[in-house]
Amino acid sequence: MTAPPPSLLVEDLAFAYPDGHQALFGVDLRIERGERVALLGPNGAGKTTLVLHLNGILRAGRGEVTVAGLPVAKRSLPEIRRRVGVVFQDPDDQLFMPTVADDVAFGPRNLGLPEEEVAARVTAALEQVRMADAADRPPHHLSFGQRRRVAVATVLAMQPEIVVLDEPSSNLDPAGRRELAEVLTELPVTLLMVTHDLPYAAQMCPRSVILDGGVVVADGPTPDVLSDAGLLAAHRLELPYGFSPAG
């Protein structure tokens, strides 16, 4: 019996923006199916740039991204975007349809699924994030935390191989953080979470990767990574006062 291919395989990925600014200098990253991984790094490290490569929004200058065995290429883009669900930082960017249900249905409809299947996926995705009651409400009437959970539902409805979240805990109050963490840890998918929020990484992700200056500088079990004070300091990462990663 052969093992399933890794959910995500990034090999020697390099990229420069059109203005000449080089953001990634050869990134290697392998994430197995069902893993939950935190991607840490200071401002400007290249985290968002990496995320935009995972679903082919940006095209690699060098190297390759493979999602569950399928390489990211122009021809495979529709399937890649189904397999990789990206949840962006500002839910107002993600939620643009007049109602929550319409918005969650947007992706499945783009896949050309029949209406009954679309409806079933919308219901299932909203239930997974505990937002089924809000189906007919306009997104801008929801609280920020609710909007973020709906944004997660919009990618779950695509039944992705891997869900990628850019700064999921930003702007959330403690209750909103906890609710989101509960929802995310219950999801039966591979998860890559970009964050500055080290306690959140410790709480949710067994494994952490540090990206800085466009390369991966550390990759290991989260407690090990977070208890290496020298490593954190070298990459402008700080634990909140009084927080102990070993716990």
Added chain:
Amino acid sequence: MGAGPGGTLLARYVPGTSAVHRLEPHLKLVSVLAFALVVVATPVHAPWAPAAYAGYLLAVLTAAAVAGVSPARLARGLVVEVPFVAFAVLLPFVAAGPQVEVLGLSVSRTGLAAGGGLLAKATLSILAATILSATTEPRALLRGLERLRLPQVLVQILMFMIRYADVVGGELHRMRVARESRGFHGGGLRGLRVMAATAGSLFVRSYERGERVHLAMLSRGYTGRLPTGAVSAAAPGAWAVALSLPLAAAAVLLAGMLLG
């Protein structure tokens, strides 16, 4: 703005269960458009024109009563008309031709008819449109427009306007609060300069948001088409209800032409 979060556009819709509320949105659109066409087709200089306007008014007020749209709501709808009023009031003074005395002022007879006609037609059409917007959710209106084969691009632009009016309005509001918190009061030349900077920065922010929204849409497989859900066919009875307003107006117009 001032309507608070989630206010601006959606506040115009008043939920209800009247016969008008339950009509399919595209039927209502056709009905309002046909009514406006009949109103506009009325010759302003015909001697029976004022009687016809009265007839239309009766028809549209009846529709408002059936729809349960309050007079106050109708009056608020008419606020958009204010610029027309200014123009219509000017017409009798600037138009040429035989003069008549009104309240001691000498004004042009044709100008008076034209100004009065313009005002009456605008008022009637806006009343009908107000009933439409008070009884139809914005997104239902969009579906109606789509049913009527309005090009996809226009439907999408309108949809984004509805969705982001509040987001952009909120951004503007926060910028104003931030300005005033630092002691800005507006007015004068300096005020204008600050306003220009605000408008510029709002434009850049909105533009950048547009780019981010587009990225997020691409990430979910957007290809340029916006797929909407299935729509049901309208029953013949619904057409009859929807068309009763323009048909009543057409009957008034016909009576005027034949009898007047």
